[in-house]
Amino acid sequence: MLTKTVKIDLGERSYDIAIGSDIFALIADIAPKAAFIITDDNVEPYAKAVQEIILGAGANFCEILTFPHGEKTKSYESLQKAHNWMLENNVHRNSIVFAVGGGVIGDFAGFAAATILRGVPYVQVPTTLLSQVDSSVGGKTGINTKYGKNLVGNFYQPKAVITDISSLKTLPKRELLAGYAEVAKYGLIDDLAFFEWLEENAAGVLNFDETAISYAIELSCKAKAAIVEADEREGGKRALLNLGHTFGHALEAAAGYDGSLIHGEAVAIGTVMAFDLSVNMGLCPVKDAQRVRNHFKKLGLPVHAGSINASADELIATMRRDKKALDNKMIFILAKSIGNCFIAGDVNEDIVREILENSLMESD
Numbered sequence: 510m511l512t513k514t515v516k517i518d519l520g521e522r523s524y525d526i527a528i529g530s531d532i533f534a535l536i537a538d539i540a541p542k543a544a545f546i547i548t549d550d551n552v553e554p555y556a557k558a559v560q561e562i563i564l565g566a567g568a569n570f571c572e573i574l575t576f577p578h579g580e581k582t583k584s585y586e587s588l589q590k591a592h593n594w595m596l597e598n599n600v601h602r603n604s605i606v607f608a609v610g611g612g613v614i615g616d617f618a619g620f621a622a623a624t625i626l627r628g629v630p631y632v633q634v635p636t637t638l639l640s641q642v643d644s645s646v647g648g649k650t651g652i653n654t655k656y657g658k659n660l661v662g663n664f665y666q667p668k669a670v671i672t673d674i675s676s677l678k679t680l681p682k683r684e685l686l687a688g689y690a691e692v693a694k695y696g697l698i699d700d701l702a703f704f705e706w707l708e709e710n711a712a713g714v715l716n717f718d719e720t721a722i723s724y725a726i727e728l729s730c731k732a733k734a735a736i737v738e739a740d741e742r743e744g745g746k747r748a749l750l751n752l753g754h755t756f757g758h759a760l761e762a763a764a765g766y767d768g769s770l771i772h773g774e775a776v777a778i779g780t781v782m783a784f785d786l787s788v789n790m791g792l793c794p795v796k797d798a799q800r801v802r803n804h805f806k807k808l809g810l811p812v813h814a815g816s817i818n819a820s821a822d823e824l825i826a827t828m829r830r831d832k833k834a835l836d837n838k839m840i841f842i843l844a845k846s847i848g849n850c851f852i853a854g855d856v857n858e859d860i861v862r863e864i865l866e867n868s869l870m871e872s873d
C-alpha cells in the first residue's frame with residue numbers, strides 16, 4: 510500500500526501526516542540522538558518497535574516510559590512523573606518525545622513535551638482510529654482535572670504524525686467503534702457526501718478493509734487540516750470539531766473516567782443529543798436526527814446516557830466549566846441538517862435540561 514501524505518500548513522509550524530500500512534520505518538528519517546517514548550500498557554509492543562527503529566538509526570538514548578491505559582493517566586501526577594523521567598535522563602532542546610498510543614497518550618505526551626524546557630519537539634505515532642483521525646492532528650495537548658476534561662493544556666503542534674493503519678488490526682472492536690464516531694463527525698459537520706459514503710462503507714471501515722479505512726482516515730485528516738489551518742487556536746471555526754463534545758465531556762466526567770464510557774462513545778451520545786437539541790429548537794429536521802441515531806445504533810455505538818449515574822443539573826454544571834464555555838454560558842455545535850453545522854452560544858438551558866433528562870431515562 511502506498512503512503513499518503515496530508516500536509517498541515519501552519520507556516521513555520523507546518524508538518525506532514527504520513528498515512529499507510531507498515532510505515533513505522535519512516536521514523537528512522539526523523540530519529541534524533543536522544544528520544545523519549547511515552548506509551549501505555551496496551552500498546553507497549555508498538556513502542557518497542559519504534560524504539561528499535563530509533564536505536565537502529567543511531568540514537569544514543571531511547572527509553573520508554575509506560576503508563577496505565579485510560580483517561581486517568583492524563584493527570585498532574587503522571588505529568589510530574591514524565592517530567593522527572595525526562596530530566597533525570599538529561600532531556601535537551603534537540604530531544605524528541607514520541608507519543609505512541611491513542612488519544613490519551615497523544616494529548617498527555619504532547620503536553621509533557623510542550624512544558625519541559627519550555628518546549629521540545631514531539632512526534633505523534635497514533636495507534637487507535639480515534640487518535641489517527643482526530644486527536645493526533647492539530648496540536649491540542651492537555652491533561653484532565655477533577656473539574657473536567659482537558660481543562661489544563663495548550664496548543665503545541667507536533668513535528669510529524671506517523672499514522673500506521675496496520676496498528677488498528679490489534680485494536681479491540683469497542684475502540685475501533687469509538688474512533689468511528691470521530692470519523693462520522695467530519696461528515697456531519699459539513700460534508701454530507703462523506704456521511705453518505707460512510708452509510709454505505711462503514712462495514713468496510715470497521716472490518717478493516719484497507720482501501721476503505723485508508724480513505725476514511727485520509728479524508729478525515731484533510732477535513733481537520735483545513736479547519737486547523739483556518740483557525741489553529743480555536744478562536745472560531747475550529748470549534749465545529751467539538752460536535753457532540755460539550756455533552757460528551759460531561760458524560761465522561763460523570764462516569765469517572767473509569768473505562769465504563771470511553772471518549773468516542775461519549776461523543777456518539779453527545780452527537781445524538783446535539784441533533785436532538787437542534788430538532789427541539791426548530792433548526793433541524795427530525796428525520797436527520799433520527800438518521801444519525803439509527804446509523805450509530807446500527808453499528809453498535811451507544812446513543813443515550815441511560816447508564817450514567819448523574820442528574821441533568823449535575824451534567825449542566827460540568828458543561829458550564831467546559832473550556833469552550835464563555836461567561837459561564839455553554840457553547841454547542843448545532844445542526845441545520847446533516848452536513849450543515851454551526852456554533853451556537855445562546856441556547857435555552859431548559860431545552861438542554863430536557864434533552865439530558867430524556868437521554869438519561871432511555872434504556873436499550
